[in-house]
Amino acid sequence: MSDQQILNLEERFQQRIDAEIKVEPKDWMPEKYRKTLIRQISQHAHSEIVGMLPEGNWISRAPSLRRKVALLAKVQDEAGHGLYLYSAAETLGAERDQLTRDLLDGKAKYSSIFNYPTLSWADIGAIGWLVDGAAIMNQVMLTRNSYGPYARAMVKICKEESFHQRQGYEIMLTLAKGTEEQKAMAQDALNRWWWPSLMMFGPSDAESTHSAQSMKWKIKRKSNDELRQQFVDVTIPQADFLGLSVPDKDLKWNEESGHYDFGPIDWDEFWRVVKGNGPCNRDRIKARRKAYDEGKWVREAAMAHAEKKKERKAKLAKSA
Amino acid sequence: MSDKKNWPLYEVFIRSKNGLNHRHVGSLHATDEEMALENARDVYTRRSEGVSIWVVESRHIFASNPDEAGELFEPAQDKVYRHPTFYELPDEVKHI
Ligand SMILES: [Fe+2]
Ligand SMILES: [Fe+2]
Numbered sequence: 449m450s451d452q453q454i455l456n457l458e459e460r461f462q463q464r465i466d467a468e469i470k471v472e473p474k475d476w477m478p479e480k481y482r483k484t485l486i487r488q489i490s491q492h493a494h495s496e497i498v499g500m501l502p503e504g505n506w507i508s509r510a511p512s513l514r515r516k517v518a519l520l521a522k523v524q525d526e527a528g529h530g531l532y533l534y535s536a537a538e539t540l541g542a543e544r545d546q547l548t549r550d551l552l553d554g555k556a557k558y559s560s561i562f563n564y565p566t567l568s569w570a571d572i573g574a575i576g577w578l579v580d581g582a583a584i585m586n587q588v589m590l591t592r593n594s595y596g597p598y599a600r601a602m603v604k605i606c607k608e609e610s611f612h613q614r615q616g617y618e619i620m621l622t623l624a625k626g627t628e629e630q631k632a633m634a635q636d637a638l639n640r641w642w643w644p645s646l647m648m649f650g651p652s653d654a655e656s657t658h659s660a661q662s663m664k665w666k667i668k669r670k671s672n673d674e675l676r677q678q679f680v681d682v683t684i685p686q687a688d689f690l691g692l693s694v695p696d697k698d699l700k701w702n703e704e705s706g707h708y709d710f711g712p713i714d715w716d717e718f719w720r721v722v723k724g725n726g727p728c729n730r731d732r733i734k735a736r737r738k739a740y741d742e743g744k745w746v747r748e749a750a751m752a753h754a755e756k757k758k759e760r761k762a763k764l765a766k767s768a
Numbered sequence: 769m770s771d772k773k774n775w776p777l778y779e780v781f782i783r784s785k786n787g788l789n790h791r792h793v794g795s796l797h798a799t800d801e802e803m804a805l806e807n808a809r810d811v812y813t814r815r816s817e818g819v820s821i822w823v824v825e826s827r828h829i830f831a832s833n834p835d836e837a838g839e840l841f842e843p844a845q846d847k848v849y850r851h852p853t854f855y856e857l858p859d860e861v862k863h864i
Contacts, residue, residue: 472834474831474833474834475834476834476835521814524814525814528811528812531794531811532811535794535795536794538777538795544777545774600794601794604793608814608815747775750775750799754799754800757800
């Protein structure tokens, strides 16, 4: 194809995006659109999968059967989310096994939030409330993104997420209404998860490298800072209701703007964790590698079994 | 670290309740149809989203090419006489 032809195709592609026509798997798309989506969707998928680890840590120690079945169901949902997303990435020509290996080799990123440890039961409450809450903000926006399979996966995910956030908030509510010690636990969890949750929306708009193009292609429809502000605005009243306070001395309601002002984010910490030096980065990848390596014989045996079954069926059909 | 043989990809279709068509919901990997069906239940129907599941290996789906959508679908566009509104009847005629 000549450069001029590609230019024309790109123009037509943009016109369709502007007209809110979704892009579907076999449609022509600019290579960069495809690559951006594969990167973003697979990072998102990896986040769902790695995100099972900090919470999985508490399944066996949940304080009641009610909490245990809820947490188990939530973690299972996250596995499902990972699978919907890998499936969407595969429609773009990505190969599943390659995506997994990129994660295990440390080549692919996932949300930094999951590199923080879950030290107490209250962390499970804080994660459901804040981490799933922040994820929902982002995912609701993504239900309207321009790539059909990704948008459809997001619709399904969003339907499932709201239970995650509610179960988290319920845990916080129970602790906040409990003994002094329990309330202190809840406050401690909020203290540790607040800033990392705000970082989940990514670098500030001024620093964000991919944003402009992604907005133009409608892969994103709101900027990182917009989503972050939206999250702060809905979350602060929820913290107030719990009788807990977020660890930010600069936080205050701004009558004029109709939003909460909040203090500066420690971007050095953000980049430190992104680059692999958060409290749990090594543990997380180690756990994923272990699962992959130890599951190898199962994957192979299942394949061999299926092939044998097929052969047997073929033989039976012949002799019949 | 790569497995020599990857599990094939299956497309999953679900009928959410009787009276509705099966609808494509996504894909998954499995060693054979039976495993694909079981996995589809766990991945796509954790909240009773379905009463029936179809799975088919993705490579068996023969699809139209979007680049040829013009030739394929445009012939239908100028056939207005296939629609009831094409036919002019007086208002007095009822139930038609
Ligand atoms: Fe999720
Ligand atoms: Fe979730």
